[in-house]
Amino acid sequence: MAESAELILDGKSYSFPVTEGTEHEKAIDIAKLRDQTGYITIDSGYKNTGATKSAITFLDGEEGILRYRGYPIEQLAEQSSFIEVAYLLIYGKLPTTSELQEFSNQITKHTLVHEDVRKIFDGFPSAAHPMAILSSLICALTAFYPESVSPDLNKEEIDLNVIRLMAKLPTIAAWTYKNQMGHPLNYPRNDLDYASNFLYMMFSFPTEKYDIDPRIVSALNKLLILHADHEQNCSTSTVRLVGSANASLYGSVSAGINALWGPLHGGANQEVLEMLQAIQKDGGDTSKFIAKAKDKNDSFRLMGFGHRVYKNFDPRAKIIKKAADDVLSALGINDPLLKIAQELEQAALTDQYFIERKLYPNVDFYSGIIYRAIGIPTEMFTVMFALGRLPGWIAQWKEMRENKEPIGRPRQVYTGELERDYVGIEQRS
Ligand code: MLT
Numbered sequence: 001m002a003e004s005a006e007l008i009l010d011g012k013s014y015s016f017p018v019t020e021g022t023e024h025e026k027a028i029d030i031a032k033l034r035d036q037t038g039y040i041t042i043d044s045g046y047k048n049t050g051a052t053k054s055a056i057t058f059l060d061g062e063e064g065i066l067r068y069r070g071y072p073i074e075q076l077a078e079q080s081s082f083i084e085v086a087y088l089l090i091y092g093k094l095p096t097t098s099e100l101q102e103f104s105n106q107i108t109k110h111t112l113v114h115e116d117v118r119k120i121f122d123g124f125p126s127a128a129h130p131m132a133i134l135s136s137l138i139c140a141l142t143a144f145y146p147e148s149v150s151p152d153l154n155k156e157e158i159d160l161n162v163i164r165l166m167a168k169l170p171t172i173a174a175w176t177y178k179n180q181m182g183h184p185l186n187y188p189r190n191d192l193d194y195a196s197n198f199l200y201m202m203f204s205f206p207t208e209k210y211d212i213d214p215r216i217v218s219a220l221n222k223l224l225i226l227h228a229d230h231e232q233n234c235s236t237s238t239v240r241l242v243g244s245a246n247a248s249l250y251g252s253v254s255a256g257i258n259a260l261w262g263p264l265h266g267g268a269n270q271e272v273l274e275m276l277q278a279i280q281k282d283g284g285d286t287s288k289f290i291a292k293a294k295d296k297n298d299s300f301r302l303m304g305f306g307h308r309v310y311k312n313f314d315p316r317a318k319i320i321k322k323a324a325d326d327v328l329s330a331l332g333i334n335d336p337l338l339k340i341a342q343e344l345e346q347a348a349l350t351d352q353y354f355i356e357r358k359l360y361p362n363v364d365f366y367s368g369i370i371y372r373a374i375g376i377p378t379e380m381f382t383v384m385f386a387l388g389r390l391p392g393w394i395a396q397w398k399e400m401r402e403n404k405e406p407i408g409r410p411r412q413v414y415t416g417e418l419e420r421d422y423v424g425i426e427q428r429s
Pocket residue numbers: 229230233234265308309
């Protein structure tokens with residue numbers, strides 16, 4: 001590996017150190033670039049720019065590799081639980097039996113939210129998007145736990161904030177759904193595991209017993225594990241940037257929820273279902289929409305295909321596809337939208353147009369199918385993504401704080417007006 005990178009600018013040579021990660025990713029350290037040369041770099045969307053060094057998640061877009069703290073996502077999805085993976089991401093190691101039990105017990109103990117949170121729900125219009133409510137109420141946790149805002153928290157205080165957030169986000173997410181539906185809220189139960197408790201809070205009714213299906217619990221655990229972290233994606237980078245200002249964990253995660261809401265990011269799973277519904281409403285002719293997707297003069301684009309990082313396939317999609325098939329067959333679901341989805345999937349996997357452009361089904365394509373199959377409404381799909389991504393956001397915020405990283409403050413290339421004098425309004429035309 002090169003020890004340094006040489007840059008020749010205006011006939012002068014500059015040398016910058018090269019750094020290499022444990023998976024042999026290489027980077028040119030330009031920390032002194034502007035001081036030495038007067039130049040900055042510019043990289044719209046930061047596609048070639050590393051914001052940090054991190055030991056949490058490794059992904060290889062070319063090889064379709066995704067590992068949390070070194071463990072392959074395929075093994076974790078098959079053998080672990082979401083709470084165990086959350087512990088792994090946040091604390092850097094798989095927990096012992098007693099550590100996992102304590103972590104799970106602490107989360108169970110903190111699932112209740114202050115009764116005043118219910119009053120905040122009443123202030124939202126019934127048409128409010130669940131992500132708007134979720135980001136607001138997660139930030140509102142700073143009002144109920146004002147000590148969480150301090151930038152000088154010790155380990156125990158940070159751990160308590162972590163537990164409270166892991167415990168209360170599912171309750172708030174489920175209450176967001178029940179509030180939107182006008183249903184009575186379900187309080188969390190201490191006798192249920194994390195995924196079962198969430199399903200109970202979402203779907204239980206006072207008038208009819210909700211039977212928690214272990215097959216759905218298993219599928220939900222897989223979905224949450226597969227969404228738990230994804231290195232420096234848009235929402236995680238948002239959490240880090242906001243957190244770098246010494247903003248609280250709750251405030252930083254609230255910002256991350258808003259970034260995830262964007263249809264180009266976590267909102268993509270909702271866009272997938274809305275695309276399937278539009279195709280169904282138009283008569284269900286998938287070949288017509290596949291032709292539209294290929295037509296460069298047509299604005300229609302297939303949602304849920306391709307990925308900005310994975311060049312050949314999204315390893316999570318392969319696991320979720322199997323989970324989707326298992327859930328649909330286990331529940332005997334015959335949903336016309338799912339038939340449309342399978343026809344689009346076949347086209348993307350066999351048509352050279354999509355193969356050449358690496359437009360294969362991604363994690364958002366299949367996750368929406370499972371969420372719909374287990375009864376989660378489309379507007380809650382991105383909330384489910386946030387539920388899964390929460391431990392990743394927490395782990396990345398915590399790593400940034402522990403590494404004492406500086407406040408993020410990118411530079412710019414100014415392209416505006418040169419200096420000019422103020423003109424009174426009477427002289428303006
Ligand atoms: C994610 O999991 O955050 C999405 O795949 C987006 C990304 O990684 O850029």
